[in-house]
Amino acid sequence: MxxxxxxxxxxxxxxxxxxxxxxxxxxxxxxxxxxxxxxxxxxxxxxxxxxxxxxxxxxxxxxxxxxxxxxxxxxxxxxxxxxxxxxxxxxxxxxxxxxxxxxxxxxxxxxxxxxxxxxxxxLGIPFLTAHRCLTLGETVPDRLGPGTLDGRTVLVQGGAGAVGNAAIQLARWSDATVITTVSSPAKAQLAAAAGASHVIDYRREDVVTEVRKIAPDGVDAIVEVSPTTNAATDAQVLGMHGAVAMYADDSGAEITVPVRSQMVLNARWQFVLVYTEPRRAKEIAVEDVNAAVLDGAIRVGAEAGxxxxxxxxxxxxxxxxxxxxxxxxxxxxxxxx
CATH class of the missing domain: 3.90.180.10 (Medium-chain alcohol dehydrogenases, catalytic domain)
Structure with a gap:
């Protein structure tokens, strides 16, 4: 071969x-x-x-x-x-x-x-990563599917990337309100095509102000591609008992988190790597991602962002x-x- x-x-x-x-x-x-x-x-x-x-x-x-x-x-x-x-x-x-x-x-x-x-x-790594990021918080369920995220708001930092796209599609399938950030009008079109409810161009708009307009009490989950850059923003838009799921390492950089404000929220900041996550969490993710595929909720190509x-x-x-x-x-x- x-x-x-x-x-x-x-x-x-x-x-x-x-x-x-x-x-x-x-x-x-x-x-x-x-x-x-x-x-x-x-x-x-x-x-x-x-x-x-x-x-x-x-x-x-x-x-x-x-x-x-x-x-x-x-x-x-x-x-x-x-x-x-x-x-x-x-x-x-x-x-x-x-x-x-x-x-x-x-x-x-x-x-x-x-x-x-x-x-x-x-599918594979991007969608399993996105599933883990969307389900590890205390205010969200550990399974995804129609209605499971109804009434919840998710912020996807970097909605034009592969994991960001997966998170948008899975969250919308689960009936969440999905806010995402992008760096250009072209990427905004991709995030919108994926199904984002609200798209914020962080180079042109203030992310904290715009997110708080949509979710005055803060968001339930943040899918985070760049924790070093976005930690301060995430801390300001996270809601009570919310979770920040960090799945990328910014080339080995470090993050600073404001302890007191996050303590008041009982917030969770968690790292995500599919390969070493708990086996049961991975099995659930595979089942849910495949259910979304068979439900016709997952698409690829430019028309899907x-x-x-x-x-x-x-x-x-x-x-x-x-x-x-x-x-x-x-x-x-x-x-x-």
């Missing part, structure tokens, strides 16, 4: 297209013939710094394709099913930048006949570079091209 492999950490040029044997699924595993692979920031960050091991590493956690074989203990009825895959490369050598990957069967999720493989490959940038497998290095350089939208690899 064709696969992208790197044998040492470094810049995107360490990614090489090679021929590898088709992996065989072991007990409890499934082999998926991939159609698309999704690229996330954690993929290039791991490629840049982590030891790939003696046999090399195929990158990328997310993907979508068709189950071709299963190992012992897995229902053979899974063979032939269209699925989306999550965490393929987490502590495993077989990422999704290849014609095939092998993962634990529980990490294949039925996609159904209608949703596209492009959509399936765009998430432009797709598609590269062939041989150009995986360019795909990684695009994400590293901050491409707006979702970067995918067409494994079949």
């Amino acid at each position: 064709r696969a992208i492999v790197y044998t040492q950490p470094g810049d995107p040029d360490v990614l090489q297209l090679v021929e590898r044997p088709v992996p065989e699924p072991g007990p409890g595993e499934a082999r998926v013939r991939l159609a698309y692979s999704g690229v996330n920031p954690t993929d290039w960050k791991r490629r840049s710094t982590a030891d790939p091991g003696p046999d090399g590493q195929t990158p990328n956690q997310d993907g979508a394709g068709t189950v071709e074989a299963v190992g012992q203990g897995v229902d053979p009825a899974l063979v032939g099913e269209r699925v989306w895959v999550w965490e393929a490369a987490w502590q495993r050598p077989y990422g999704t930048a290849a014609e095939y990957t092998v993962v634990p069967a529980r990490q294949t999720v039925l996609l159904g006949a209608d949703p596209s493989f492009e959509l399936g490959a765009s 998430l432009p797709l940038h598609i590269f062939p497998l041989a150009e995986t290095a360019q795909a990684h570079r695009a994400v590293e350089d901050g491409a707006v939208g979702k970067v995918l690899i067409d494994v079949t091209a």
Whole structure:
């Protein structure tokens, strides 16, 4: 099979297209013939710094394709099913930048006949991250679905990014009022297309003033992409018992939080990384995200506020570079091209 492999950490040029044997699924595993692979920031960050091991590493956690074989203990009825895959490369050598990957069967999720493989490959890390951010507070439920966030207000900082887009779509599916911030009119159009109720251009408007107009008592949850930059703002717009969920690290920067005001609110400031979050929280997120997909509530493409940038497998290095350089939208690899 064709696969992208790197044998040492470094810049995107360490990614090489090679021929590898088709992996065989072991007990409890499934082999998926991939159609698309999704690229996330954690993929290039791991490629840049982590030891790939003696046999090399195929990158990328997310993907979508068709189950071709299963190992012992897995229902053979899974063979032939269209699925989306999550965490393929987490502590495993077989990422999704290849014609095939092998993962634990529980990490294949039925996609159904209608949703596209492009959509399936765009789920995984962004949507599971967004789900965690929307459900870890004390005033919000731990499940998402129609009506579950009715009466709640969510602030998504950075609504034009992949996680921001996912948070907007999931929150709107759950009937929340969604406020989001962006840095330009073009990104405002993307956030509105995703379904945001209110869009604030933080370069032109005062975020605290505008949020307080919409939510005088503060917001219930904040999905935070840039905690170092936004901590002071978040502290001023958070409501009683609200939560700030921080899922990006600003390249290792630190944050300062006003203790007294947040103590009065009984506020929660929590870090989010899908790979190490509690297993049950992850299982719930997978179930809810897939329910949203099957409900027709999740979309991709410019009309959904998430432009797709598609590269062939041989150009995986360019795909990684695009994400590293901050491409707006979702970067995918067409494994079949």
